[in-house]
Amino acid sequence: MSRAADLTTAFFARPASWPLVLTGLLLAAWLIHRYGWLNPYQQQILMYVGIHIILTASLNLVNGYMGEFAVGHAAFMAVGAYVSSLITVRLFPFQAAPLLFPLALLVGSLAAGIVGLLVAFPSFRTRGDYLAIVTLALNMIVKSAIENLEVIGGPRGFLGMQRLTTLPWVVFWVISSLWLLRNFIYANLGRGVLAIREDEVAAELLGVDTRRVKLHAFILSASLAGLAGGLFAHVVQFITPRSFDIVRSTEILVMVYLGGIGSLAGSVIGATVYTVALEWLRFLGQWRMAIAPLLLVFLMILRPTGIMGLREFVAFIPREERNLRARLEALGRGRQGWPPAGEAGRVGPHGPA
Amino acid sequence: MPFVAQQMVNALQLGSIYALIALGYTLVYGVLRLINFAHGDIFMVGAFFSFFAAAVLGLPFLPTLLASMAATALLGVMIERLAYRPLRHAPRVSAVITALGVGLFLEHFTLASVGAQPRLMPPLIASAVYQAGPVRVTTVQLVIFLVALLLMLILDRFVNRTLTGMAMRAVSWDKSVVPLMGISVDRIIALTFAIGSGLAAAGGLLYATAYPVIEPYMGVLVGWKAFVAAVVGGIGVIRGAMLGAFVLGGAEVLVAAFLPSTYRDFIAFGLLLLLLIFRPQGILGRREVQKV
Incomplete structure (x- = not known):
């Protein structure tokens, strides 16, 4: 174990290692996509894994690293999904949509980031259980607002998106998101995030501008969720307000705490294990969804901090x-x-x- | 004006049901500082227990109420014993996630065992309509209001006037000193879960009497709303939960009365956001003093 760890450390200590690994990943994703090495079903699972990784890692920033308890992450996902879908369907010409897709995703994630302000401001005054309710309320409000907007389909949902999300795109966005989060966490602002988790008052006294830190963290987290929402919308090609209800938020929470709080590696593992395990358990039929939460409860009792729990792979540092x-x-x-x-x-x- | 009065009757009906569920959240939060996210699903299981008691065993209203309350109370105690007690000293958030897990388990276990198709609750109360001045009140509404009021009065007396109730308040005050007074904390916590779950079952039966279609996911939204009610009133404060439930019920019914009913959740939760920004501790809650 320790020898393997040493080798990993040595490998990632070389400046050229990361670009090598990432290029390899992207190339593999492109080859799989181009030559159909995996069947469409397997590719779809992989894409879901990627989208879930972005969602989990972004929620982990707020819940794991900053120690808040946000329970309405699907709200930001909904904003990103709807905004980017509206852009690709209504704004872009049909043929140009694949080329302009990243632009749509970015605008969607920007919109989600702006909605994130609605959580950031209350978080200056309140935290803990009450902030949880603010986020919960936001999730309900966003869902209800979409249901009442007939222009974008209301409760019937919105469709007409092309299947623009492909495996290489997902891999690209996952890498970018994780890279962004990693750099944020290990930069000055990230130190502030950790300080807030450990003791907000003490952090304030030591000169951490807690408002600025919270503002940045919530906006970053929300906009990454919006990005994931945009990717999700262009995989399933049909979104309804019900795709982004409290059940979806709960699912993201489960992945965060399964993988382990305060750990990017944990987010990757949590999202992967949860998504793949749920697919693998499909043979159980309806009992699948009853077994999965039971496993989570056992995990929490045996290992309350999740799989990685505040530890990190050396490669993510x-x-x-x-x-x-x-x-x-x-x-x-x-x-x-x-x-x-x-x-x-x-x-x-x-x-x- | 008669219209508003009529809506107030509807608000009382909805508020009574929310209150019974909100009490469970607030009781458990009081003794454990745990948001029991499984509570909405305990409410759902309570409704299904009532359904089986009424439809399969053919019991009348009162035995159905008692049977489902007893069965659900037992379920609550079991959940506490198996899932929450091992985590008493773990980080708080692990317990919360466990609660989410238990809730999901209850939902999908019910879904897998009784099936996804909604069940129709048989009518347990002969329906009649009384005209009281400008408002019409149905027997169903009367029963809901009276049962909820009775249970809340009993709970209030129990918590404030009996020795066991005093022990519950003591546990909520300081868990580490209570054992020194010869009180078993475990037993009090189990009792709290039993009471909370029993009340949720009563809420489940009343809900199923008022809106007779029940299905495994019914607890999600109702549960979250009851939780909102508990927070609006000030979580951990028993009378606050009752007040918050009636406030939320009133807000929802009024919104549905004057606007398209699809705006109901939007307005209800928007109000909640505003309240939390200006009075984060809830209506009756006391701000916790943070020691540095």
Whole structure:
């Protein structure tokens, strides 16, 4: 185990490693898409996995890293899905839509980010259970608002999208989102996010501009959810307000806590395990959805912090951060209790501080 | 004016049902500081228990009420024992996620075992309409209101006037000192779950009496709304839950009366957002003092 970890560390310590891995992933996705190496059903599952990874990682920023409890993530997904679909169907000419698709996604995610402000502002005054209700209310309001807008189909839903989301696109957006989140978390603002989770008052006293941090975190989280919504809409090609109700939000929550809070690797694992496991359990028929939550309950009892739980794969930590930690360790900080004796092989996600 | 008065009667009916469910949220939150997200689904199971008691066993109203309350109370205690007690000392959020998991399990277990088709609740109360001044009141509305009022009065007396009720309040005040007074915290928490689930079952029966179509997903929206009611009143405050439920019921009914009914959720939750921005602790809640 430790040898494998060492090898991984050594591999990702080289500057050229990440571009190599990412290009490989993109190439593989393109080849699968172009030459049909996997059947359409398997490709669709992979696309769902990717979309779920974006959703899970973006919610993890707020719930895991910042320690809030937002329960209405599907609201932002809905905004992104509807805005981007409206653009590709009503605004773009049919032939040009595939080329302009990324633009539609970005506008959708921007719109979702603006809606995210509706959660960011109340979060200045309240947190915990009450913020949970604010997000819940937002989810209900967005769903209800869409149901009352006859122009975009109302409760009957909206259709007419082309199947613009392809596996290479999904892989591209997953990589971009994770890259963005990783850089955010390990930048100054991200330190502020962690400080808010540990103790908001203390963070404020130490000079963290908590409002600015919250604003950025909520907007980033919401706009990534909007992006995922746009991708989702162009896979299923038919969206209704019911696709984005509280049940969907619960599903995202489950993936976050299954994978583990405060961990990007955990988000990837949680989204993958949940999506694939639900497909794999299909042979159980209707009992599938009864077994899945039961597994979650067992997991929570046996391992309350989720699969990864505040730990991170070395590959998801920026190189500068790892160098910094190594230097701090060399300075003798390590002997004062970090990393704990016997856990030297494991790297905590948030550094020694 | 008669129109508004009539709507108020409808609001009382809806508010009574919300109140019974909201009490379960608030009781559990009071003793465990846990938002029991499975509660809406416990309400749904309560409605199904009532359905089986009434339709399969053919019981009349009162035995149906008692049977489903007892069965659901037992279910609540079992859930607490098996799912929540092992997590008493885990991070709070793990318990909340477990609650979500239990809720999903109840929904889909019911779906898989009784099927997805909605069931029609047999009418348990002979329907008659009384004209009281400008408003018409049906027997169903009267029964709902009286049963809910009675249960709430009993609960209020129980919590405020009995030794066990005092123990419940003590647990909610400080869990670490209570065992020193010779009170079993586990037993009090189990009792709280039993009471909360029993009330939810009563709510389930009353709901099914008023809106006789029941299905496995009925608990999701009603449960969330009852939760909203509990928060509006101030979560953890028993009288707050009752007040919040009637406020929410009133708001929903009035919106449905004057606007297209599809705006109901929109307005109800919009009001909730406004309330939370200006008074985050709820109507009767006390702001928690945070020690630094």
